[in-house]
Amino acid sequence: MVGCGSAATGHVYGMAASGQFDIVALAEPSPESLERFRARLPLLGDVPAFSSADEMFQAVDLDAVTVVTPHTLHHPIVMSAIKRGLHVLCEKPLTCEVAHAKEIAEAAEAAGVVVMVRYQRRFDPAYRFMREKIASGELGELRTIAVTCGQRWQRGTAGTWRQDPALSGGGMLMDSGSHLADMLLWLVDRPVESVSALVDQCGSPVDINTSATVRFAGGVHGQLTVIGDLAITWMETVVVSGSDGLLRYEVDPQHPWRTGRVTFSRDNQIVEPLRLQRGPSEHEAWADAIRGEGPNLSPPSAGVRVAELTAAIYRSAREGQTVRLDTDADVALSA
Numbered sequence: 011m012v013g014c015g016s017a018a019t020g021h022v023y024g025m026a027a028s029g030q031f032d033i034v035a036l037a038e039p040s041p042e043s044l045e046r047f048r049a050r051l052p053l054l055g056d057v058p059a060f061s062s063a064d065e066m067f068q069a070v071d072l073d074a075v076t077v078v079t080p081h082t083l084h085h086p087i088v089m090s091a092i093k094r095g096l097h098v099l100c101e102k103p104l105t106c107e108v109a110h111a112k113e114i115a116e117a118a119e120a121a122g123v124v125v126m127v128r129y130q131r132r133f134d135p136a137y138r139f140m141r142e143k144i145a146s147g148e149l150g151e152l153r154t155i156a157v158t159c160g161q162r163w164q165r166g167t168a169g170t171w172r173q174d175p176a177l178s179g180g181g182m183l184m185d186s187g188s189h190l191a192d193m194l195l196w197l198v199d200r201p202v203e204s205v206s207a208l209v210d211q212c213g214s215p216v217d218i219n220t221s222a223t224v225r226f227a228g229g230v231h232g233q234l235t236v237i238g239d240l241a242i243t244w245m246e247t248v249v250v251s252g253s254d255g256l257l258r259y260e261v262d263p264q265h266p267w268r269t270g271r272v273t274f275s276r277d278n279q280i281v282e283p284l285r286l287q288r289g290p291s292e293h294e295a296w297a298d299a300i301r302g303e304g305p306n307l308s309p310p311s312a313g314v315r316v317a318e319l320t321a322a323i324y325r326s327a328r329e330g331q332t333v334r335l336d337t338d339a340d341v342a343l344s345a
């Protein structure tokens with residue numbers, strides 16, 4: 011495991027629940043982080059720790075690594091792992107720059123290793139339900155989709171690497187917003203044609219609030235709203251409108267960490283599925299893909315597309331213009 015901060019804990023639980031992994035080494039430069047991590051997870055007390063990923067790669071025979079570090083460190087660490095033939099589960103965003111994401115996608119392909127981006131909503135039954143309804147055509151012709159997420163992020167991350175562009179690569183859009191950018195692209199599943207966006211830094215060195223209008227091939231309108239100065243802990247909604255139906259998803263603000271509630275309306279009926287089909291977790295899917303027993307359900311191409319959308323949003327907001335992705339691809343990141 012590379013990076014033993016707060017999100018790494020979820021990876022330990024996820025890997026343990028899958029029953030497919032042995033955690034044999036840790037790489038963490040901060041003694042304080044490491045101590046807190048071992049205190050939270052006493053079972054890992056004897057697992058050897060190294061102060062850098064490369065030291066760990068040299069010292070221990072590994073099959074795979076999780077990369078759970080600040081954002082701009084993902085690219086060099088993932089590239090180093092790929093060069094050693096290791097499979098990777100990398101936290102979001104895969105990279106902060108389009109060229110870096112493409113480099114990882116190409117290197118993973120050439121090395122024959124599985125690099126998965128940890129976009130866990132791809133494994134969430136409610137999001138899977140929405141994607142299935144759109145893909146099956148039950149919604150009719152897809153017309154508009156509005157995806158919104160908000161967190162008390164600006165206050166919650168003050169003074170941490172998340173508001174330091176050198177380590178975060180951007181603000182709330184690069185952080186939790188990355189999940190919803192991926193959901194917008196994954197649910198619509200068509201090429202992006204153009205992006206028009208507003209970004210408010212609210213006095214921070216990084217983006218706090220973002221509103222983006224995204225035009226997809228076939229004229230589908232997408233709206234991505236990312237709120238980093240929310241007055242409450244968390245909110246997340248999705249509304250997808252098609253010629254024959256409507257999907258609505260909302261996280262329950264009283265249980266913000268749980269999966270949300272989804273409804274499907276069609277022919278004047280509201281269908282609220284009581285049982286949503288569970289698929290593999292991201293750690294189970296990663297293990298299946300490594301063994302060649304399943305597809306990579308969150309491949310590096312997801313990281314490339316999110317990086318392209320993110321860069322287009324920053325550029326549109328900076329220049330006050332609509333950015334066309336077909337002609338202006340590989341736009342540089344502003345942050």
Ligand SMILES: NC(=O)c1ccc[n+]([C@@H]2O[C@H](COP(=O)([O-])OP(=O)(O)OC[C@H]3O[C@@H](n4cnc5c(N)ncnc54)[C@H](O)[C@@H]3O)[C@@H](O)[C@H]2O)c1
Nearest residue numbers: 012013014015016017018037038039040043078079101102
């Ligand atoms: N998927 C999710 O829902 C989710 C939730 C939270 C965080 N994350 C992601 O997880 C990653 C880490 O976030 P976090 O909340 O755990 O942050 P954190 O600050 O709690 O932990 C990051 C850890 O990385 C360590 N680190 C720094 N440089 C390193 C290096 N060169 N090599 C190894 N470790 C290094 C830090 O010392 C720290 O312990 C980010 O990519 C973040 O976006 C994802």
